[in-house]
Amino acid sequence: MTEGLITLALILVKLGMVFFVLLSGAAYLVLIERKLLGRMQLRYGPNRAGPGGMFQPLADAIKLITKEDLIPAQADKVIFFVAPGLATLTALLAFAVVPFAPPMTVFGREVPLVVCDLNIGVLYFLGLSSLAVYGVALGGWASNSKYALLGGIRSLAQLLSYELAMGLSLVPVVLMARSFSLTDIVLAQQNLPFAVLNPLAFLIFLISVAAESKRIPFDLPEAENELVAGFHTEYSGMRFGLFFVGEYINMMILGAMVTVFFLGGWQGPWLPPILWFLLKVLAVAFLFIWMRATLPRLRYDQLMHFGWKVLIPLSLVNVLITGAVLLAMQN
Amino acid sequence: MILWRDIKGTVQPFWVTLRNLLRRPVTVQYPEEQRALPVRTRGRIVLTRDPDGGERCVACYLCSAACPVDCISMQAAEALDGRRYAVWFRINFARCIYCGLCAEACPTLAIQMTPEFAFCKDDPLDMVYEKENLLIDHGGKDQEYNFYRHAGIGVVNPRGGNDDEDPPLDAKSNLP
Ligand code: SF4
Ligand code: SF4
Numbered sequence: 057m058t059e060g061l062i063t064l065a066l067i068l069v070k071l072g073m074v075f076f077v078l079l080s081g082a083a084y085l086v087l088i089e090r091k092l093l094g095r096m097q098l099r100y101g102p103n104r105a106g107p108g109g110m111f112q113p114l115a116d117a118i119k120l121i122t123k124e125d126l127i128p129a130q131a132d133k134v135i136f137f138v139a140p141g142l143a144t145l146t147a148l149l150a151f152a153v154v155p156f157a158p159p160m161t162v163f164g165r166e167v168p169l170v171v172c173d174l175n176i177g178v179l180y181f182l183g184l185s186s187l188a189v190y191g192v193a194l195g196g197w198a199s200n201s202k203y204a205l206l207g208g209i210r211s212l213a214q215l216l217s218y219e220l221a222m223g224l225s226l227v228p229v230v231l232m233a234r235s236f237s238l239t240d241i242v243l244a245q246q247n248l249p250f251a252v253l254n255p256l257a258f259l260i261f262l263i264s265v266a267a268e269s270k271r272i273p274f275d276l277p278e279a280e281n282e283l284v285a286g287f288h289t290e291y292s293g294m295r296f297g298l299f300f301v302g303e304y305i306n307m308m309i310l311g312a313m314v315t316v317f318f319l320g321g322w323q324g325p326w327l328p329p330i331l332w333f334l335l336k337v338l339a340v341a342f343l344f345i346w347m348r349a350t351l352p353r354l355r356y357d358q359l360m361h362f363g364w365k366v367l368i369p370l371s372l373v374n375v376l377i378t379g380a381v382l383l384a385m386q387n
Numbered sequence: 388m389i390l391w392r393d394i395k396g397t398v399q400p401f402w403v404t405l406r407n408l409l410r411r412p413v414t415v416q417y418p419e420e421q422r423a424l425p426v427r428t429r430g431r432i433v434l435t436r437d438p439d440g441g442e443r444c445v446a447c448y449l450c451s452a453a454c455p456v457d458c459i460s461m462q463a464a465e466a467l468d469g470r471r472y473a474v475w476f477r478i479n480f481a482r483c484i485y486c487g488l489c490a491e492a493c494p495t496l497a498i499q500m501t502p503e504f505a506f507c508k509d510d511p512l513d514m515v516y517e518k519e520n521l522l523i524d525h526g527g528k529d530q531e532y533n534f535y536r537h538a539g540i541g542v543v544n545p546r547g548g549n550d551d552e553d554p555p556l557d558a559k560s561n562l563p
Contacts, residue, residue, distance in 0.1 A: 096404040098412045350400045 140298035143191025196287035207286030211277030242321030443497035450489035
């Protein structure tokens with residue numbers, strides 16, 4: 057009885073911590089991004105709220121909550137309400153399978169530092185990231201505005217196309233690790249991270265991840281010049297904020313995924329594993345921010361062209377080559 | 388070759404933004420650091436006086452006519468010496484777009500733009516400035532100019548007696 061209670065308590069604590077770190081991480085990622093973008097464009101970025109702009113996320117939250125929340129008269133109310141939550145929820149759920157450190161011993165029992173170590177973690181992750189499109193597409197549709205609808209459709213097409221490249225670039229990883237479980241994949245990178253073993257897959261995954269998280273230069277669902285704002289045109293206040301937070305949680309998830317699949321997860325010398333994991337996730341996040349500061353938005357046809365005619369064939373070829381090399385090594 | 392150009396064009400900018408991280412931002416931290424604005428900045432509007440301390444404005448309505456948003460209004464009157472002046476003069480700064488057309492139109496250099504721009508209020512009615520709020524006690528950008536020393540009916544000098552004026556012509560004297 058008490059055994060079960062302790063297990064339950066440990067799981068709850070673990071869940072709470074993951075939740076807390078993820079949400080506050082997303083909030084401060086916004087601040088870090090704004091600061092870094094500022095510096096890269098020779099500005100300071102937010103520096104008014106609190107020392108060095110520390111309380112900016114709080115100020116933003118207060119602003120978003122107290123803002124007027126508009127609902128278009130002809131909107132599909134239920135879906136309109138649900139869509140932003142869906143966008144955030146799918147992003148949050150994906151973190152369930154991410155291992156962030158090797159198992160730890162608490163009260164004489166082994167606690168795996170992952171919310172749920174699925175043996176098909178890769179598939180779970182891919183499935184959830186395809187679900188993420190629902191939040192955006194439904195949000196665009198429920199607003200009953202042509203601009204929002206167009207934004208939703210664009211993101212639908214974009215996310216679906218890059219989903220393929222992403223899935224295909226994970227096949228070599230699964231081949232090399234011989235497992236679908238994320239923990240096993242991390243353990244398989246004991247000697248060399250897969251980014252070094254298979255740089256092509258790494259690159260393809262990185263690009264499709266940037267497209268999946270709808271970040272510049274792939275932020276076409278939002279293209280404010282053509283679409284006013286995109287799928288969230290009709291959203292305001294905290295409802296818009298949820299889309300926004302979802303995007304940043306997504307960025308952390310995808311950063312964690314890049315870390316797990318290609319950068320060797322929590323493994324690294326000297327530092328404690330969890331720190332290594334965090335550092336790697338932040339490094340990926342920095343890369344995305346850097347990319348945003350540097351590259352202009354792609355045109356829509358260029359985006360589709362790049363996805364279908366370059367990334368997907370390339371990742372298919374990569375699957376073949378990796379398979380051939382692994383086979384040759386076996387014999 | 389085109390591929391090479393594309394790759395170079397994609398990779399090179401990353402170096403530029405990374406380098407910027409180490410450079411000092413060029414931002415002026417506004418409320419603490421205030422830049423001295425150029426005199427030609429179009430900020431709050433004032434009514435100036437001529438070197439003798441008289442009001443420059445002759446209530447000709449030219450500024451009011453030139454204003455694209457119709458935010459200037461006034462009432463003209465005539466003093467005992469025949470000089471025109473504005474009984475009241477009103478600018479609604481809540482509507483003004485600071486285009487400077489009024490200052491451009493003014494023949495007497497009465498209405499002028501100043502570099503002051505930080506004077507917003509909570510209540511739009513507080514942005515309506517009356518003549519006593521607008522009138523300052525110097526000549527603004529041109530301290531010397533006095534309209535009545537160059538033109539106008541004999542207010543300062545007898546008619547035609549100004550420096551660059553010819554005496555009035557007696558039309559009957561040059562009949563054929
Ligand atoms: S600056 Fe332009 S808008 Fe303002 S009062 Fe003068 S003419 Fe009108
Ligand atoms: S301010 Fe200048 S333009 Fe306007 S009424 Fe007076 S003299 Fe005329």
